[in-house]
Amino acid sequence: MDWSLRVCGRHGHVTYAPDEEALRDRLRAATAVGEAWRCLRCGDFVLGPPHGSGPADHAPVVPRGRALRDAAVLRLIAVFRWVKGVFVLAAAYGVWRFRSRHDAVQRAFDQDLPLVRPLADRLGWNLDESGAVHTLRTFLSARTTTLTWIFLALLALGALLVTEGVGLWLLRRWGEYFSVVVTSAFIPVEIYELTEKVTALRVVILLVNIAAALYIALSKRLFGLRGGRAAHEAERQEASLLEIEAAGLAAGEDLPSAPAGRPRER
Known part of the structure; x- marks a missing residue:
């Protein structure tokens, strides 16, 4: 599944015109039906003026690809909570x-x-x-x-679960930390319950909670894992379309052209 296209299809494209002329030209295309700009999420050209403009480092960091998949998983966990x-x-x-x-x-x-x-x-x-x-x-x-x-x-306990769900649904970093801490705190209790009586439901709940805690901690690089917050932010920036285009510009690549056929309309 192309998560970027899926989200753009549901919520619309996000376009931006950077002030830097060379970078601006890489995101803009002139077509027979008007000006088109590349979507920062899916990369497709979209007809019409950009949603925003300004310095490239002020452009919104739009989640793409894997980041959108991670967001879907976190929100699924939030609903469960x-x-x-x-x-x-x-x-x-x-x-x-x-x-x-x-x-x-x-x-x-x-x-x-x-x-x-x-x-x-x-x-x-x-x-x-x-x-x-x-x-x-x-x-x-x-x-x-x-x-x-x-x-x-x-x-x-109910308030903790609801708060955890809110933090995960909003994709806040404090919510990710909160989720891992709360989930991990109850794992010893669930293990103790298994020592009293083993049931399929208890085993499934324990495995789901362990998997959720590990997934969030590792994928979001919490508690210094896999480079910590600095590596997490660097990964987000590297996935940004503007960063990719800026890197291509620095490498001297040819300017992109609009895809064949009519660009996507708003």
């Missing part, structure tokens, strides 16, 4: 509602459980040894103070 955050916040709301009706729910559980026992016996379900019933009894026996702490912990 938002979905998880919504479930956690819903659980926090449920705990808060249950906290206010703790005694009533406890009485209802104690009264209704004996009514379910004959049906459970017919189905061969031992309620006394049921993990679900044991979990409910443990939860119902919790004090109001304990439920308050559970509510606050779930609320904080």
Whole structure:
């Protein structure tokens, strides 16, 4: 997939006219139907005046190719974090509602459980040894103070997940750091859960979180990995169409011409 063309098709082209005449000529073409400028993202010629102009070093750094693919992956992770955050916040709301009706729910559980026992016996379900019933009894026996702490912990976790999703969706560097730190902090907890009971879901979640943390840290060169921030910024600049054209100009390459046929319209 050509990510540059895909994004241009959805959001439009980005053109820029640098003040430097030699570089300007490499991005401009005269056609029978008017002036055309090269898109800084996909490189195609686009009819019409440029979106901006000024010194070349003031031109916008437009993500291209691999950078756009990385952005799509980060935003997919952001959606996953938002979905998880919504479930956690819903659980926090449920705990808060249950906290206010703790005694009533406890009485209802104690009264209704004996009514379910004959049906459970017919189905061969031992309620006394049921993990679900044991979990409910443990939860119902919790004090109001304990439920308050559970509510606050779930609320904080939900807020962390939503914040992480916002940072990743906006492609902010702080969001990338935040995501790696938060994800890595919960990996030991997920490993401990596997020592208690191994399930396919727990294994998948652990592997996904490890892969996400490694992918973000390595691809974005966080924590000094692969050259750190300086190498990351240099990579972004090297991928810029203006940088490529400036390098070609310095090497003495011939000026590009508009592609055969009619250039793309806005």
